[in-house]
Amino acid sequence: MTIHPSSIFQDVEKIRKNAPLVHNITNYVVMNTTANALLAIGASPVMAHALPEVEDMAAIAGALVINIGTLSDAWIEAMFKAAKIAKSRQIPIVLDPVGAGATPYRTRTARELIRAAAPSIIRGNGSEIMALCEEGRTTKGVDSTSASDQAIDAAKALSRDLDCVVCVTGAIDYIVSQKAMVQIKNGHAMMPRVTGLGCTATALCGAFAAVNPAYDKAAAHAMAVMGIAGEMAAEHAPGPGTLQVNLIDSLYRLTEADITERLKM
Amino acid sequence: MTIHPSSIFQDVEKIRKNAPLVHNITNYVVMNTTANALLAIGASPVMAHALPEVEDMAAIAGALVINIGTLSDAWIEAMFKAAKIAKSRQIPIVLDPVGAGATPYRTRTARELIRAAAPSIIRGNGSEIMALCEEGRTTKGVDSTSASDQAIDAAKALSRDLDCVVCVTGAIDYIVSQKAMVQIKNGHAMMPRVTGLGCTATALCGAFAAVNPAYDKAAAHAMAVMGIAGEMAAEHAPGPGTLQVNLIDSLYRLTEADITERLKM
């Protein structure tokens, strides 16, 4: 699989034109940031988790994003219900297994969601992707204790077993599908110091997958856009507070030239 | 009804002086933004939704703001309980029917709240206000699919039936009461690209209604302040990330001269 700046930007233009509805069942910490990132790139985000409405919302969405960052039992039930509808409608489902490996509850929930929802794309950091595959692997909280390249084998196994795209993000992002593996080297060292940028990358996968049925490309395009916007944001950011704000601006202003000049594969 | 810059600013000064307690039962996405907007304009926000305390909190508040953006059954119960106390104390109740029309659950909840709470002010986008009136009208997510002027008739009907003030916001804001309709043309095209600015406008209605018992004027003043602060924020904002930050600064720094120079009715 090769990734062209022009095809990345075609997806961006489709998102801006169609404003796909991205239904997020996500964590409290990042809701504001991910909603703003989706709006900035041109999508229409909605956050909805109540059992009486998740199915109706999934029924009108262009993509479903499930993120277990602050999960609890009622929310998990909503995730399963929404995923069932999304699956029946064949819209993309994107899963972010936040903190898998940190507690048995998260690891178990992430695995059960994967089995039931058959997500189109899974995006996590190295620790999380490894925790989805390996019994007994544990990690610390929600920050990765492993580099992304340590998780490549796990990502390949997951992708093969589930027939889905797996993104392992870190200093290098790996987008693994049955067919190929793409590396994207954009991004900035300060990005892990902003909460929820992994979750934001996941949310962007939802927007891209809503307009591009080749989910491996959609995921790679989303990771490229996230990394490039992060780089642009960091150039004028004295710290992670400003980076978070600038990132939203960069997503909003992103041009084809930005992508062409900056894409590092 | 005419709106004078000096009377708008009088309300701002009253808010700054009295710091009215605005009790919000609102959605997870916007809590931080609306709390900051209320603090910036001079009010004292509190977010409280637990059944064992919503009545006590409503009992000491100067206004109650109910927003159904990420509703669930337990929160709805809290909204009804708080509204009952607010009504008995005759403090203003402001309702934001976020996403009415997107799912039957939201539409039904918004309508039931309206009947039970008899809100003083309802603020929504075009789609939401129409969904409150018209059977079978549906919309996409929480972003409007209709211009605000398409919802004027619905707003008039709602205002008449409920004896309340209805704000339909969009490129033009319409503030509709039994007596009159005011148009406010401030604001900026980038504002809908920031999540929660509609919710923020609603929260500001709470602050203004807490200091001004003429709720039609309070609502119009709040919409004018929101639009003007948004315009000021956009002037130095390369994108919606910066706009969100600058808006808080503008609310904090707002002067009578800003209002006089910028108000467009």
Added chain:
Amino acid sequence: MTIHPSSIFQDVEKIRKNAPLVHNITNYVVMNTTANALLAIGASPVMAHALPEVEDMAAIAGALVINIGTLSDAWIEAMFKAAKIAKSRQIPIVLDPVGAGATPYRTRTARELIRAAAPSIIRGNGSEIMALCEEGRTTKGVDSTSASDQAIDAAKALSRDLDCVVCVTGAIDYIVSQKAMVQIKNGHAMMPRVTGLGCTATALCGAFAAVNPAYDKAAAHAMAVMGIAGEMAAEHAPGPGTLQVNLIDSLYRLTEADITERLKM
């Protein structure tokens, strides 16, 4: 107790080096801000409240931060469960009694948590600290109606009865322990106009206590860093929106020279 700039910065360096996991059970309004503040200072924050996992998360954390800002019954149960594990592991527990005094539910919950959890550090504003001690004291919402110095006696009584460190923050911050009382006079008048900065100060106590077992010093160091970062942030902030962003940058960039030049005791 004396506080030296060099010992403050030693703690900062330890946090940056060890990235202690700080387990937060906190309120919806501030989750993003406190997570970003903890990341900016160098800690690894995790937000987890679900009953099936709070004990597992507390079992791997370096500190537990409990904040009752948007409490509800299920969350309170989680707070007690997590505190029990934290106590058995002898990791520091930091409590923020947000809004104690505003409703009986908050006052009662804060008092019960104090008895059961025996927190190492309690941080609140003047009204909150007084409400923990005095029967029948009430306050308005979550903003203080009392200056911090009015709460010194209450803080001393609490500290003595519970053998814990009590921080009363305001224009002057008082850090009260059995042994001594320290005053810190850093900070900026615009800080109370940003939501969640008190909660952020509390979260920083968690990070500092995770690396410094002298909890009185840890708390004083956290308050000094918070005040100094706030001052630095305010210097280039036209309003509270920018202040919130700059504060994160300042925590990230903080040097020993900043502390030496600015510390006011």
